[in-house]
Amino acid sequence: QKNGVSNGTLYKKTFIEHFEQAPMYVAVLTFLGFGVGTIFGYLRDFMRAWGLEKRNIATEREEQKDFVPLYQDFENFYTRNLYMRIRDNWNRPICSVPGPQFDLMERVTDDYNWTFRFTGRTIKNVINMGSYNYLGFAETDVNALKTVTIELQKYGTGICSTRQEMGTLDKHVELEKLVAKFLGVEDAMVFGMGFATNSMNIPALVGKGCLILSDELNHTSLVLGARLSGATIRIFKHNNMQSLETLLRDAIIYGQPRSRRAWRKIIILVEGIYSMEGSIVRLPELVSLKKKYKAYLYLDEAHSIGAVGATGRGVVEYFGMSPDDVDVLMGTFTKSFGAAGGYIAGKKDLVDFLRTHSHSAVYATSMCPPVAEQIIRAMKCLMGLDGTTQGLQRVRQLGKNTRYFRRRLHEMGFIIYGNDDSPVVPLLLYMPGKIGAFARRMLEKNIGVVVVGFPATPITESRARFCVSAAHTREMLDTVLNALDELGDFLHLKYSRYSKSSHPELYEETRLEFED
Amino acid sequence: MDIKSTKYYIYWLFCQFELITCSYLMEPWEKLLFYTFNITMLATLLYTAYVFVPGHICSAFQFFFHLFGNQHENTVSIVK
Numbered sequence: 161q162k163n164g165v166s167n168g169t170l171y172k173k174t175f176i177e178h179f180e181q182a183p184m185y186v187a188v189l190t191f192l193g194f195g196v197g198t199i200f201g202y203l204r205d206f207m208r209a210w211g212l213e214k215r216n217i218a219t220e221r222e223e224q225k226d227f228v229p230l231y232q233d234f235e236n237f238y239t240r241n242l243y244m245r246i247r248d249n250w251n252r253p254i255c256s257v258p259g260p261q262f263d264l265m266e267r268v269t270d271d272y273n274w275t276f277r278f279t280g281r282t283i284k285n286v287i288n289m290g291s292y293n294y295l296g297f298a299e300t301d302v303n304a305l306k307t308v309t310i311e312l313q314k315y316g317t318g319i320c321s322t323r324q325e326m327g328t329l330d331k332h333v334e335l336e337k338l339v340a341k342f343l344g345v346e347d348a349m350v351f352g353m354g355f356a357t358n359s360m361n362i363p364a365l366v367g368k369g370c371l372i373l374s375d376e377l378n379h380t381s382l383v384l385g386a387r388l389s390g391a392t393i394r395i396f397k398h399n400n401m402q403s404l405e406t407l408l409r410d411a412i413i414y415g416q417p418r419s420r421r422a423w424r425k426i427i428i429l430v431e432g433i434y435s436m437e438g439s440i441v442r443l444p445e446l447v448s449l450k451k452k453y454k455a456y457l458y459l460d461e462a463h464s465i466g467a468v469g470a471t472g473r474g475v476v477e478y479f480g481m482s483p484d485d486v487d488v489l490m491g492t493f494t495k496s497f498g499a500a501g502g503y504i505a506g507k508k509d510l511v512d513f514l515r516t517h518s519h520s521a522v523y524a525t526s527m528c529p530p531v532a533e534q535i536i537r538a539m540k541c542l543m544g545l546d547g548t549t550q551g552l553q554r555v556r557q558l559g560k561n562t563r564y565f566r567r568r569l570h571e572m573g574f575i576i577y578g579n580d581d582s583p584v585v586p587l588l589l590y591m592p593g594k595i596g597a598f599a600r601r602m603l604e605k606n607i608g609v610v611v612v613g614f615p616a617t618p619i620t621e622s623r624a625r626f627c628v629s630a631a632h633t634r635e636m637l638d639t640v641l642n643a644l645d646e647l648g649d650f651l652h653l654k655y656s657r658y659s660k661s662s663h664p665e666l667y668e669e670t671r672l673e674f675e676d
Numbered sequence: 677m678d679i680k681s682t683k684y685y686i687y688w689l690f691c692q693f694e695l696i697t698c699s700y701l702m703e704p705w706e707k708l709l710f711y712t713f714n715i716t717m718l719a720t721l722l723y724t725a726y727v728f729v730p731g732h733i734c735s736a737f738q739f740f741f742h743l744f745g746n747q748h749e750n751t752v753s754i755v756k
Contacts (some may be wrong), residue, residue: 189696197698200706245701272703593695650694 173481176580178570182590182655190590190620194242197592201241216274217244238614244598246606247273249611255282257300258291264608283606287636289626290610294467295554296631297498297538308533315529323515327526333533338539339503343473344483347512348437348505350518350535352527354462354492355381357502360520362429362458364489364513370425371411373404373455382429382460387467391427392417398437401445406430408453426455431596432464432475433490436617436625438578438586440468443475447485458488466496467583472542472555480580493531497538501527507562534542540644558583558630561637565628568641573654578624585626586612586642587653594620595650602650 207213208594219239220230230568231240248269264283267276291298299305311331332350339348351357356487362385364370370391374382376398386393394411397403408426415422430441430448441459450457461474469477472493476483483489488510492502504514515521542551562583569576575588589595592613599611613622626638692699699710 193696193698196710200698200710203706242701396708542739591696593698593700596701597695650688650691652693 170448175440175442177578178580179439179577180438180656180658182575182588183657186590186655187620190592193591193593194619197242201237204241205237213249216271216635235615242592243613244273245324246592248276249596249599250573251609258293258298258475259300260288260296260629260633260636262288262291264587264603266655283603286603286606287632287640288608288629289640290608291629292495292627293498293629293631294463294496294558294627295472295498295538295542295594296629297496297534297541299498303597304537305534307537308530308610310550312530317530319526319528321525322523323521323526329464329526329529329532329534331529331536332526335536336503337358338418338536340505340673342539342543343476343505344550345489346508346512348503349511349514349518349521350493350501350503350527351518351534352501352525354500354502356520357490357504358382358384358460358493359388360524361490361504361514362386362402364473364517365389365458366391366425366427367421369416370427371423372427372429373407373411373494374429375399375431375433375441375609378429378431379435379460379462382431386429398434399439399442399485401442401449403445405449408449408455410451426453427458428455429458430460432459432461433468433579433582433584435463435584436586436612436623438525438576438582438584440464440478440579440582441525443479443486447481451485455483457488458490461489461491462502463495463584464582465491466542466555467558468581472496473632483527493535497535497539499531499534501535502533514663539572554630556605558628561628561630561632564634565626565637565641569644570656572641572645572648573656574644574648575656585628586623587626588621588623588655589653590620590655592622594653597651598647598653601647602643605647607640607643 167662202215208215208219210442218231220227222555224230248267252267253263254262262285264286266279266281266283268279269276315329315331319327319329323332325347327457335350336348339344339350349362358379358381362382366389368388368390368643370389371385372389372391374386374393376395396407411423411426414420428446430446434439443468446457449455459475462477466472467473468475471477474489476486476489480503483505487506489505491505493499495499531537537546540546542550542555559581562581562585566576566585567585569585577586577588578584589611595611595613599609602609609624609626611622611624617623619662626640644654691700697710701705702710
């Protein structure tokens with residue numbers, strides 16, 4: 161029993177987030193770059209329309225020309241003219257396990273990224289800074305995968321049925337009990353696919369006449385689930401509790417739009433860690449708001465389960481709160497557990513309701529047994545039930561790696577978004593020309609990164625997203641940081657105006673003055 | 677070597693220009709077109725500056741000289 165927090169605030173530890181804005185000239189130059197790209201895009205479209213250049217992309221047939229144009233909107237224009245030029249940085253096929261290092265298939269293009277061909281060689285031991293492998297469970301070590309091989313030989317790979325017909329195995333029951341124990345809740349249910357967990361279960365929980373308050377930057381699965389449910393959706397600013405409170409007050413005072421009746425249910429959809437920003441949800445404030453206005457909370461811990469918290473139990477543990485405060489705890493096994501699938505956990509009544517009413521339970525194939533066994537072994541490792549402290553060591557190593565990586569990047573002078581404790585590190589690039597240059601040069605240095613541009617991010621804020629893993633050693637992180645240092649100087653990416661000196665070790669010499 | 681670091685600096689500036697204006701992403705014929713246009717514009721600007729700027733500065737100087745009223749002759753008479 162603690163004696164109480166020192167100044168009685170909601171947050172037991174400091175909550176530091178960075179969303180630094182770049183200097184004005186960066187925005188101006190970004191627009192200049194896009195302007196030049198757009199002009200050349202129009203030039204190329206003109207040449208294609210008048211037959212001066214071969215058409216490689218989908219166009220309408222002659223008979224369709226008199227109908228509504230299909231490919232004239234900005235998204236198609238952008239894809240044809242800007243995305244195609246740097247397309248070689250995405251969809252790169254890999255040919256090994258996505259651990260801390262992996263192998264890439266070498267790909268070249270003869271006609272500026274319209275077609276690719278494989279040379280047959282593989283690029284070996286590329287450092288992996290893009291895979292969601294937070295705790296390093298994506299491994300091929302035979303000893304670690306012993307139980308998984310046994311289950312594979314016992315059950316095979318296919319289930320050939322849905323949960324409600326003949327697809328519930330004893331493995332699923334075991335896994336669900338383990339997930340409930342891990343999270344500290346009454347019951348849990350697992351599904352075969354993480355995206356489908358959100359999109360198929362939100363329609364089962366809310367319907368017409370309910371209100372969904374969803375964060376600005378929620379993932380597509382949450383947006384799809386909310387739209388499919390038919391409820392009214394209102395959006396609040398990203399992680400902004402004042403905006404949310406305004407919406408809640410308006411909802412309770414004014415009720416439904418035309419009939420002015422009370423809303424049947426008000427549910428707040430948030431994520432634990434937002435994967436494009438690296439920010440962590442303000443859970444204590446959210447829970448106090450939810451209790452005050454009697455709303456429900458749906459927390460999507462896809463990136464935060466296993467990755468934050470003292471023992472890896474997610475944002476609920478990170479903030480020192482009890483899991484009873486959150487009504488619906490959702491998460492995926494793709495990121496920290498090296499498997500596939502999702503879960504929903506909470507009170508027993510909720511989970512029993514979902515077992516009968518969820519679309520996923522009725523129609524979707526259930527999780528296959530070797531994957532379930534992989535999750536069971538990863539979770540047992542995390543909880544310490546396999547007799548070792550390996551799970552706790554992995555969580556601690558991830559925390560150390562995250563803090564080291566973020567601290568060094570801040571010192572070097574890059575603009576990094578997000579909370580200091582989140583393993584997702586977005587590094588801002590801003591200009592469209594630098595997206596391609598950055599990814600290609602990092603691959604030349606044998607480091608694989610993920611770069612993101614429009615439409616996944618706002619058009620001026622393109623970024624490179626690093627996912628730190630517990631399996632990265634200090635040497636690997638140092639290699640990456642040195643490469644980033646060099647590349648940051650060459651491409652002029654160090655826009656931060658708040659950084660300390662970029663080489664602090666040079667100034668730490670003690671000065672000894674001798675009397676002469 | 678000072679020449680080497682200057683050459684590297686100029687190459688680095690050129691790389692920055694290429695990245696900012698997206699000419700890094702263009703195919704060679706597009707780059708040719710873009711640089712030709714830019715160099716033509718720059719040459720026209722410099723030529724216009726060479727022809728007209730001295731004339732503009734002279735007339736501005738004369739305007740300010742008449743505005744502050746022939747002080748040169750006044751100071752000469754006092755000293756004398």
